[in-house]
Amino acid sequence: DTEVTQTPKHLVMGMTNKKSLKCEQHMGHRAMYWYKQKAKKPPELMFVYSYEKLSINESVPSRFSPECPNSSLLNLHLHALQPEDSALYLCASSQISQVNYGYTFGSGTRLTVV
Amino acid sequence: TQLLEQSPQFLSIQEGENLTVYCNSSSVFSSLQWYRQEPGEGPVLLVTVVTGGEVKKLKRLTFQFGDARKDSSLHITAAQPGDTGLYLCAGAWNQGGKLIFGQGTELSVKP
Secondary structure, three states, rough: OOEEEEEEEEEEEOOOEEEEEEEOOOOOOEEEEEEOOOOOOOOEEEEEEEOOOOEOOOOOOOOOEEEEEEEEEEEEEOOOHHHHEEEEEEEEEOOOHHOOOOOEOOOOOEEOOO | OOOOOEEOOEEEEEOOOOOOEEOOOOOOEEEEEEEEOOOOOOOOEEEEEOOOOOOOEEOEEEEEEEOOOOOOEEEEEOOHHHHHHEEEEEEEEEOOOOOEEOOEEEEEEOO
């Protein structure tokens, strides 16, 4: 299995809703990432998990709450989002020493906040 | 602060033409990675270059890493409509697990 699977593919949520994005990989990768991508822009790093521990938080607002329950799963919990948070949310994974191997990205969750 | 400058940002060419995309930085990277992204999908890794001066070929795509490991280029020979997409360069450092993307080059190849 060489894929990163993200669910759901599309999500529409109101500003008072609570929802979660899910990401799963079975490649034995011990680093996992959340990126946010706006239309026609490059992905922007949000969070990095190494060995299931949060190692980097790029000053992301607390309405985004990541969780890594085990080495294969990564969640992003969403609460009280704003319309400007609408974007494609990408999950990725890599070997810990990823410099030589690159990342594997999922297809993303297209989030619309109304 | 944008660490990686990618150019051009938009490129529209005819099938069969050649093109080069550039990725420049003032930072030294442990590796430079190139990705291609289609609409509604995640980026797909094309190549990783690690050694200064390294050249890698992937069919009609040629990737080069600068001697000082601060810049990279992607050259496509005889472009085809299937090459259309967003091309992203990304720089990585040994520690921290961070991967930083350039602004991207949106390539359109017309038949």
